[in-house]
Amino acid sequence: MTIYVILFLGLLNWTCFMSSRVLMSLYAIELGASAAAIGLLIALYGLGPLLLSVQAGKISDRIGSYRPIVLGSAGLAVGLVIPYLSRGLPVLYAAALIIGVALVFLNIALQHLIASFGGAEQRTRNVSYQSLAIALGGLIGPLLVGISIDHQGHVPTFLYLALTVAASCAGWWLCRRLVPRSEPTTKPDAGGGAFGMLAQPRMRSVIISSALVVAGVDLYTFYMPIYGHSIGLSANMIGVVLGAHATAQFVVRTLLPRLVRRWGEDSVLAAAMFTAGAIFLLFPFVEKVAFLLLLSFGLGLGLGVGQPLSVIMTYNRAPVGRTGEALGLRFTLVNLTHMVIPLAFGTIGSALGLATVFLANSALMLGGGYAHRQSSKGKPV
Numbered sequence: 001m002t003i004y005v006i007l008f009l010g011l012l013n014w015t016c017f018m019s020s021r022v023l024m025s026l027y028a029i030e031l032g033a034s035a036a037a038i039g040l041l042i043a044l045y046g047l048g049p050l051l052l053s054v055q056a057g058k059i060s061d062r063i064g065s066y067r068p069i070v071l072g073s074a075g076l077a078v079g080l081v082i083p084y085l086s087r088g089l090p091v092l093y094a095a096a097l098i099i100g101v102a103l104v105f106l107n108i109a110l111q112h113l114i115a116s117f118g119g120a121e122q123r124t125r126n127v128s129y130q131s132l133a134i135a136l137g138g139l140i141g142p143l144l145v146g147i148s149i150d151h152q153g154h155v156p157t158f159l160y161l162a163l164t165v166a167a168s169c170a171g172w173w174l175c176r177r178l179v180p181r182s183e184p185t186t187k188p189d190a191g192g193g194a195f196g197m198l199a200q201p202r203m204r205s206v207i208i209s210s211a212l213v214v215a216g217v218d219l220y221t222f223y224m225p226i227y228g229h230s231i232g233l234s235a236n237m238i239g240v241v242l243g244a245h246a247t248a249q250f251v252v253r254t255l256l257p258r259l260v261r262r263w264g265e266d267s268v269l270a271a272a273m274f275t276a277g278a279i280f281l282l283f284p285f286v287e288k289v290a291f292l293l294l295l296s297f298g299l300g301l302g303l304g305v306g307q308p309l310s311v312i313m314t315y316n317r318a319p320v321g322r323t324g325e326a327l328g329l330r331f332t333l334v335n336l337t338h339m340v341i342p343l344a345f346g347t348i349g350s351a352l353g354l355a356t357v358f359l360a361n362s363a364l365m366l367g368g369g370y371a372h373r374q375s376s377k378g379k380p381v
Helices: 002-030 035-063 066-085 089-115 120-152 154-174 194-199 201-230 235-254 256-263 265-285 289-303 306-317 323-352 354-376
Strands: none
Touching: 002 035, 002 066, 002 089, 002 120, 002 154, 002 201, 002 235, 035 066, 035 089, 035 201, 035 323, 066 089, 066 154, 089 120, 089 306, 089 323, 120 154, 120 235, 120 256, 120 306, 194 201, 194 323, 201 235, 201 265, 201 289, 201 306, 201 323, 201 354, 235 256, 235 289, 256 265, 256 306, 265 289, 265 306, 265 354, 306 323, 323 354
């Protein structure tokens, strides 16, 4: 019962966070933002996680997960209500920064709490449940946002998301006796500091691959609405296309335990990156909705296993007593990718067109998949 309460409350937060990224992108277009300006907006989502993730992980190791979860939820609600209270692109930049900071403490603490239940078998099951909840949020969030924008407009939609997150904050408080505080770490394994973990080849490979996979998901989430808008799709139809991607994530994550048992963690992660790279290569050459839905679904199958699998692999390979710190390190490098790649891709998109964004993302996925496969065989890359 407890894990389902945690997952439901987390679902409210994840849905609103992922919805905010689509809403921010479409609202920025409405305000006349360029591709480079939208790239900056994406990058600001990652600034707080880039600077604070390792520290947030250490806090979870030291005091447990409950308080960071509640404070992160409250911060997310504040970030979402700001564009409702004030207008303009600079306001969106401030909101994105606040949402990113809130996400650091919320996401790492939730990952730490959920992965801490039981042994290895229970951990794989619980993280798979978490990934399914995230996929469900990615499915229903863009659909509801698209409908809300078409019927109510961009600004009221921010308020609806903020109220939903506020309800989750109330839920965390009401269920505080049901949700256990994860045990704080009193004797962390010494040596090397957080970035010293990157000296371990198996840990380094997982974290870098994770950063590329998550960056691919985020770039798709932001640039698919821009591409859809450029070919004349409505906000509702853009939500449907994004929903196909989330549906595929949900489907493939139900199969994740079987895939890992059959082929192993490293092979599944490399195959996911190869699949995503091949589909990104095709995306900018397709305009028919039916084919966009098919490609979006296929991309969801490829990228859908990356996030939960990398969380499990990071947790399992972390030094004793430093699992929160390891998850924070992973989140730091993920968001370093958030900061660098969107800015670079926004500049590329402004200069050379949206097609180059998808093609460059394809190159990253294919190269990352090859590097991870070589590393899993013990070969230098």
